[in-house]
Amino acid sequence: MMENIRIVLVATSHAGNIGAAARAMKTMGLDQLYLVQPRDFPSAEATSRASGADDVLAAARVCQDLEQAVADCSLVCGTSARLRRVAWPQLSPRECAAELIEAAARQPVALVFGRERTGLSNEELDRCHFLVNIPADPGYMSLNVASAVQILSYELRLACLQQQPVKPANMPAESAMATAEDLEGMYQHFAEALVEIDFLDADNPRQLMRRLRRLFNRARPDKMEVNILRGILKSAQQKARGK
Amino acid sequence: MMENIRIVLVATSHAGNIGAAARAMKTMGLDQLYLVQPRDFPSAEATSRASGADDVLAAARVCQDLEQAVADCSLVCGTSARLRRVAWPQLSPRECAAELIEAAARQPVALVFGRERTGLSNEELDRCHFLVNIPADPGYMSLNVASAVQILSYELRLACLQQQPVKPANMPAESAMATAEDLEGMYQHFAEALVEIDFLDADNPRQLMRRLRRLFNRARPDKMEVNILRGILKSAQQKARGK
Secondary structure, three states: OHHHEEEEEEOOOOHHHHHHHHHHHHHOOOOEEEEEOOOOOOOHHHHHHHHHHHHHHHOOEEEOOHHHHOOOOOEEEEEOOOOOOOOOOEEOHHHHHHHHHHHHOOOOEEEEEOEOOOEOOHHHHOOOOEEEOOOOOOOOOOOOHHHHHHHHHHHHHHHHHHHOOOOOOOOOOOOOEOOHHHHHHHHHHHHHHHHHOOOOOOOOHHHHHHHHHHHHHHHOOEHHHHHHHHHHHHHHHHHHOOO | OHHHEEEEEEOOOOHHHHHHHHHHHHHOOOOEEEEEOOOOOOOHHHHHHHHHHHHHHHOOEEEOOHHHHHOOOOEEEEEOOOOOOOOOOEEOHHHHHHHHHHHHOOOOEEEEEOEOOOEOOHHHHHOOOEEEOOOOOOOOOOOOHHHHHHHHHHHHHHHHHHOOOOOOOOOOOOOOEOOHHHHHHHHHHHHHHHHHOOOOOOOOHHHHHHHHHHHHHHHOOEHHHHHHHHHHHHHHHHHHOOO
């Protein structure tokens, strides 16, 4: 799918932004870069900012206009910070990524980024099926063009990964989770050891044990962690007994 | 909420990245920037790349180490591209943003970014409750640090926009959350007490402390719970000293 998705930069002024966009794309698994009338390309500045993504730059296609860049695409989305006089179908970056990924399974699609200062012209926006708007802070909307490429490439990668079964595994299991029995044994051990070391909530010992339960239940310890905690309790008990 | 979220850049080498990070933050409504031992700051290069976000740079706080930068934070998330020997709870950018936004409703929280080449050290990662991993392409993981700031700031803004006014916390707050400073004090106390009661992992004491950190960071103790645990340690120490 990803090889059917092209990033189109229209009339980019700063060569550094072209390089940074290539790097942003490559980190997210994209490599089809189209440049419409770049002011300064190829350039040393672009290559420097591309870091290890100079292969993306080397393979970039330079086009005369947007029409040529998207000619064979079945879906074209344009990024826009402005509101248009004529309302156009708008998508969030996430919605846009989902649409592009779905269409890219069959045919080439394009995501288009405008000039640094003025974005895309109305005539260029007319060539887009959808507009995508990155929800920047209304007080400071000055999103760098390579940063915009980064955000949308990231959303495209997430949408692509969601197509495949991914198990998240919040926390890689190093040891099996402690069972309720393991935990009860640990709490019993705590209660005994806390008496032996003279640590007591004199007013309300039950309250203290409840608080310890709440704390450790929240952490959901594994068996190894229960063993560590019980090892600590045992050492404290031995000391208390003067061994 | 957003003013309770700080972005911490650790030992950034390139001043341009600091400026680009400030710009990335500001487009997404963030303005709390902390710099731990920046190599070159303030600098003209940073100001130039910040574009109109030079107010964020001007207000940035420079810190001696990560400990100082996150001392008053109740939740600390660290970005990491690497796998660690001791597994640590991992979140996706989206999950991480949700956690940070929720916690930021009450207390300061931190999102930490490491060095350009080597990321965060193991000791720095130990200070994080969670690691967040941006799912870059395994074939080219070279995500620029300011681009990483951009992606996570974007997710934070989305999470903030989605947030409904004051939803009931899943855990009734009986006591304020422990800060990073509270937790460091507790871990220090653990380390001392475990020596006094002769509980040592002779092969690898660091490994043991890392496992305790992982356990308690997962539970995210409140101040009262930290006091209970330190009370237990103190009692064990007094017994060990024969009092």
